Amino acid sequence: MRKASRSRNRVFAAIGMAGVVGALGAVTYQASAAEVEAPATVAAPAEVAAPAAVGPDARRVGVPRIPAAIRPPAGSRPVGAYVVAKGTQTYTCTGGVFTGASVPEAQLVGTGGRIHHFGGPSWQSKRDGSLITAKKTAESPRAGTIAELLLTVDTHSGRGLLGNVAYISRLQTSGGVAPAGACEDGATKAVPYGAVYVFWAAKQS
Numbered sequence: 001m002r003k004a005s006r007s008r009n010r011v012f013a014a015i016g017m018a019g020v021v022g023a024l025g026a027v028t029y030q031a032s033a034a035e036v037e038a039p040a041t042v043a044a045p046a047e048v049a050a051p052a053a054v055g056p057d058a059r060r061v062g063v064p065r066i067p068a069a070i071r072p073p074a075g076s077r078p079v080g081a082y083v084v085a086k087g088t089q090t091y092t093c094t095g096g097v098f099t100g101a102s103v104p105e106a107q108l109v110g111t112g113g114r115i116h117h118f119g120g121p122s123w124q125s126k127r128d129g130s131l132i133t134a135k136k137t138a139e140s141p142r143a144g145t146i147a148e149l150l151l152t153v154d155t156h157s158g159r160g161l162l163g164n165v166a167y168i169s170r171l172q173t174s175g176g177v178a179p180a181g182a183c184e185d186g187a188t189k190a191v192p193y194g195a196v197y198v199f200w201a202a203k204q205s
Contacts, residue, residue, distance in 0.1 A: 057113040064171045067140040070150035072167040075203025082110030088190035089176040093183035128160030146176035166202035
Protein backbone atom coordinates (compact mmCIF):
# COMPACT_ATOMS: atom_id res chain seq x y z
CA MET A 1 0.00 0.00 0.00
CA ARG A 2 2.81 2.34 0.95
CA LYS A 3 4.63 1.46 -2.28
CA ALA A 4 1.55 2.33 -4.35
CA SER A 5 1.15 5.63 -2.50
CA ARG A 6 4.81 6.52 -3.07
CA SER A 7 4.45 5.71 -6.78
CA ARG A 8 1.43 8.00 -7.09
CA ASN A 9 3.30 10.81 -5.30
CA ARG A 10 6.22 10.46 -7.71
CA VAL A 11 3.86 10.64 -10.69
CA PHE A 12 2.16 13.78 -9.35
CA ALA A 13 5.53 15.38 -8.61
CA ALA A 14 6.73 14.64 -12.13
CA ILE A 15 3.54 16.10 -13.60
CA GLY A 16 3.90 19.22 -11.41
CA MET A 17 7.51 19.73 -12.45
CA ALA A 18 6.62 19.29 -16.11
CA GLY A 19 3.95 21.95 -15.72
CA VAL A 20 6.45 24.39 -14.20
CA VAL A 21 9.01 23.71 -16.92
CA GLY A 22 6.32 24.10 -19.56
CA ALA A 23 5.23 27.43 -18.10
CA LEU A 24 8.80 28.69 -17.94
CA GLY A 25 9.37 27.58 -21.49
CA ALA A 26 6.32 29.54 -22.64
CA VAL A 27 7.50 32.70 -20.87
CA THR A 28 10.98 32.34 -22.35
CA TYR A 29 9.55 31.87 -25.82
CA GLN A 30 7.37 34.98 -25.56
CA ALA A 31 10.33 37.09 -24.45
CA SER A 32 12.45 35.77 -27.29
CA ALA A 33 9.72 36.49 -29.80
CA ALA A 34 9.43 40.08 -28.58
CA GLU A 35 13.17 40.54 -28.91
CA VAL A 36 13.12 39.13 -32.43
CA GLU A 37 10.34 41.54 -33.44
CA ALA A 38 12.34 44.59 -32.21
CA PRO A 39 15.03 46.05 -34.51
CA ALA A 40 18.38 44.42 -33.85
CA THR A 41 20.32 47.64 -33.39
CA VAL A 42 17.64 49.51 -31.46
CA ALA A 43 16.17 47.09 -28.92
CA ALA A 44 12.75 47.45 -27.32
CA PRO A 45 14.12 49.51 -24.38
CA ALA A 46 16.23 51.44 -26.93
CA GLU A 47 19.52 50.44 -25.33
CA VAL A 48 22.36 50.37 -27.86
CA ALA A 49 26.00 49.42 -27.39
CA ALA A 50 28.18 52.51 -27.69
CA PRO A 51 30.92 52.54 -30.32
CA ALA A 52 34.52 52.33 -29.13
CA ALA A 53 36.56 55.46 -28.45
CA VAL A 54 39.42 55.66 -30.95
CA GLY A 55 42.30 58.11 -31.41
CA PRO A 56 43.51 61.27 -29.67
CA ASP A 57 41.04 63.29 -27.55
CA ALA A 58 38.59 60.39 -27.77
CA ARG A 59 36.20 59.73 -24.91
CA ARG A 60 33.76 56.88 -24.46
CA VAL A 61 30.16 58.09 -24.35
CA GLY A 62 27.20 55.81 -23.72
CA VAL A 63 24.09 55.79 -25.92
CA PRO A 64 21.01 56.88 -23.89
CA ARG A 65 17.60 55.27 -24.19
CA ILE A 66 15.87 56.37 -27.39
CA PRO A 67 12.13 57.18 -27.44
CA ALA A 68 10.21 55.16 -30.03
CA ALA A 69 9.13 58.31 -31.90
CA ILE A 70 12.72 59.25 -32.80
CA ARG A 71 14.50 55.94 -33.30
CA PRO A 72 16.62 55.75 -36.46
CA PRO A 73 15.50 53.28 -39.15
CA ALA A 74 15.91 49.58 -38.42
CA GLY A 75 19.38 48.34 -39.26
CA SER A 76 21.11 51.66 -38.52
CA ARG A 77 24.31 51.26 -36.55
CA PRO A 78 25.96 53.78 -34.20
CA VAL A 79 29.32 55.06 -35.46
CA GLY A 80 29.89 57.82 -32.92
CA ALA A 81 28.56 59.20 -29.63
CA TYR A 82 29.40 62.64 -28.25
CA VAL A 83 28.49 64.82 -25.28
CA VAL A 84 28.23 68.61 -25.35
CA ALA A 85 31.30 69.91 -23.50
CA LYS A 86 30.15 73.50 -23.90
CA GLY A 87 27.22 74.74 -25.93
CA THR A 88 24.49 77.32 -26.46
CA GLN A 89 21.30 77.73 -28.44
CA THR A 90 20.92 81.34 -29.66
CA TYR A 91 17.49 82.88 -30.18
CA THR A 92 16.58 86.10 -32.01
CA CYS A 93 13.82 88.41 -30.79
CA THR A 94 10.98 88.74 -33.29
CA GLY A 95 7.70 90.50 -32.60
CA GLY A 96 8.78 91.30 -29.06
CA VAL A 97 9.56 87.71 -28.03
CA PHE A 98 12.39 85.21 -28.42
CA THR A 99 10.94 82.62 -30.72
CA GLY A 100 11.57 80.54 -33.81
CA ALA A 101 14.47 78.25 -34.60
CA SER A 102 17.62 78.58 -32.51
CA VAL A 103 21.20 78.52 -33.80
CA PRO A 104 23.53 76.03 -32.09
CA GLU A 105 27.13 76.70 -31.15
CA ALA A 106 28.75 73.80 -29.33
CA GLN A 107 31.90 71.83 -28.78
CA LEU A 108 31.30 68.08 -28.65
CA VAL A 109 33.69 65.46 -27.31
CA GLY A 110 33.30 61.72 -27.72
CA THR A 111 34.31 58.52 -29.43
CA GLY A 112 35.95 60.22 -32.41
CA GLY A 113 37.59 63.10 -30.59
CA ARG A 114 36.11 66.57 -30.97
CA ILE A 115 33.34 67.92 -33.20
CA HIS A 116 32.22 71.52 -33.79
CA HIS A 117 28.43 71.89 -33.97
CA PHE A 118 27.14 75.14 -35.44
CA GLY A 119 24.45 76.76 -37.58
CA GLY A 120 22.94 74.85 -40.45
CA PRO A 121 22.68 72.75 -38.38
CA SER A 122 26.18 71.49 -39.14
CA TRP A 123 28.73 69.18 -37.54
CA GLN A 124 32.44 69.19 -38.42
CA SER A 125 35.13 66.82 -37.18
CA LYS A 126 38.16 68.64 -35.81
CA ARG A 127 40.22 65.53 -36.50
CA ASP A 128 39.81 65.29 -40.26
CA GLY A 129 37.56 68.17 -41.35
CA SER A 130 34.67 65.98 -42.56
CA LEU A 131 31.44 68.00 -42.46
CA ILE A 132 27.73 67.17 -42.52
CA THR A 133 24.48 69.13 -42.40
CA ALA A 134 21.11 67.68 -41.42
CA LYS A 135 17.42 68.46 -41.12
CA LYS A 136 14.95 67.49 -38.40
CA THR A 137 12.97 64.33 -39.16
CA ALA A 138 11.15 63.80 -35.84
CA GLU A 139 11.13 65.06 -32.28
CA SER A 140 10.25 63.89 -28.78
CA PRO A 141 9.38 66.75 -26.38
CA ARG A 142 10.89 66.95 -22.89
CA ALA A 143 9.50 69.14 -20.11
CA GLY A 144 11.65 72.16 -19.28
CA THR A 145 14.24 71.61 -21.99
CA ILE A 146 14.68 71.51 -25.74
CA ALA A 147 13.27 68.45 -27.47
CA GLU A 148 15.13 65.27 -28.31
CA LEU A 149 15.47 64.87 -32.07
CA LEU A 150 16.13 62.55 -34.96
CA LEU A 151 17.83 64.33 -37.86
CA THR A 152 18.52 63.07 -41.37
CA VAL A 153 21.82 64.04 -42.98
CA ASP A 154 21.36 65.87 -46.30
CA THR A 155 24.90 66.96 -47.24
CA HIS A 156 28.40 65.51 -46.80
CA SER A 157 31.82 67.05 -47.30
CA GLY A 158 34.94 64.93 -46.94
CA ARG A 159 35.38 61.19 -46.46
CA GLY A 160 36.59 61.16 -42.87
CA LEU A 161 34.94 60.47 -39.53
CA LEU A 162 31.50 61.74 -40.57
CA GLY A 163 31.63 60.49 -44.16
CA ASN A 164 29.14 57.65 -43.74
CA VAL A 165 26.76 59.25 -41.22
CA ALA A 166 23.12 59.11 -42.35
CA TYR A 167 21.22 60.01 -39.16
CA ILE A 168 21.85 61.97 -35.97
CA SER A 169 20.10 61.61 -32.62
CA ARG A 170 20.02 64.48 -30.13
CA LEU A 171 19.30 62.86 -26.78
CA GLN A 172 19.30 63.53 -23.04
CA THR A 173 18.85 67.25 -23.57
CA SER A 174 19.02 69.87 -20.82
CA GLY A 175 18.47 73.63 -20.97
CA GLY A 176 18.48 75.53 -24.25
CA VAL A 177 14.88 76.78 -23.99
CA ALA A 178 14.00 80.20 -25.48
CA PRO A 179 14.01 83.00 -22.86
CA ALA A 180 10.61 84.15 -21.59
CA GLY A 181 9.44 87.75 -21.43
CA ALA A 182 9.49 90.76 -23.72
CA CYS A 183 12.51 91.77 -25.79
CA GLU A 184 13.53 94.24 -28.48
CA ASP A 185 13.28 93.00 -32.05
CA GLY A 186 16.65 91.94 -33.40
CA ALA A 187 18.15 91.23 -29.98
CA THR A 188 19.81 87.83 -29.53
CA LYS A 189 20.19 85.62 -26.49
CA ALA A 190 22.49 82.60 -26.15
CA VAL A 191 21.12 79.97 -23.76
CA PRO A 192 23.42 77.20 -22.41
CA TYR A 193 22.36 73.63 -23.15
CA GLY A 194 23.55 70.06 -22.88
CA ALA A 195 22.89 66.93 -24.94
CA VAL A 196 24.27 63.66 -26.21
CA TYR A 197 24.61 63.31 -29.98
CA VAL A 198 24.69 59.86 -31.58
CA PHE A 199 25.73 59.47 -35.22
CA TRP A 200 24.36 56.54 -37.23
CA ALA A 201 25.34 54.86 -40.47
CA ALA A 202 22.49 53.54 -42.62
CA LYS A 203 21.77 49.85 -42.98
CA GLN A 204 24.03 48.25 -45.54
CA SER A 205 22.12 46.76 -48.47
